[in-house]
Amino acid sequence: xxxxxxxxxxxxxxxxxxxxxxxxxxxxxxxxxxxxxxxxxxxxxxxxxxxxxxxxxxxxxxxxxxxxxxxxxxxxxxxxxxxxxxxxxxxxxxxxxxxxxxxxxxxxxxxxxxxxxxxxxxxxxxxxxxxxxxxxxxxxxxxxxxxxxxxxxxxxxxxxxxxx
Numbered sequence: 001x002x003x004x005x006x007x008x009x010x011x012x013x014x015x016x017x018x019x020x021x022x023x024x025x026x027x028x029x030x031x032x033x034x035x036x037x038x039x040x041x042x043x044x045x046x047x048x049x050x051x052x053x054x055x056x057x058x059x060x061x062x063x064x065x066x067x068x069x070x071x072x073x074x075x076x077x078x079x080x081x082x083x084x085x086x087x088x089x090x091x092x093x094x095x096x097x098x099x100x101x102x103x104x105x106x107x108x109x110x111x112x113x114x115x116x117x118x119x120x121x122x123x124x125x126x127x128x129x130x131x132x133x134x135x136x137x138x139x140x141x142x143x144x145x146x147x148x149x150x151x152x153x154x155x156x157x158x159x160x161x162x163x164x
Contacts, residue, residue: 072132082106
């Protein structure tokens with residue numbers, strides 16, 4: 001091997017090592033919890049609907065996390081509802097939480113199925129599944145997958161404090 005070839009291989013190895021070291025999780029890292037905090041209609045067009053979705057991110061770690069983007073999918077009652085993206089930069093303080101705004105887009109078919117499900121079972125609960133990836137910039141660059149489930153009680157007719 002001549003000197004130029006060794007130099008090239010050394011540079012390639014250095015680049016590979018630096019890329020892989022930036023994508024590893026910090027020691028003792030706990031995955032943040034991500035939940036839907038609010039969902040508001042934004043734009044209702046014939047073929048697609050857009051929603052402003054606020055995601056609450058809770059950081060259980062003893063270090064601030066700088067989120068530089070999020071990609072997510074939302075299912076309602078085990079059916080695809082829509083997917084969303086956000087390039088918003090937000091710092092989640094250690095042992096704290098923050099809201100990240102995500103624009104979620106649904107197709108006409110997905111939206112109509114959800115409206116039909118809602119009209120067929122008024123006063124019921126909606127199950128949701130929120131899955132995706134948060135892109136973390138600090139303490140190092142890495143991706144954090146999340147997959148959370150929850151319920152939304154749509155029974156608004158029940159007086160506060162009563163049990164069913």
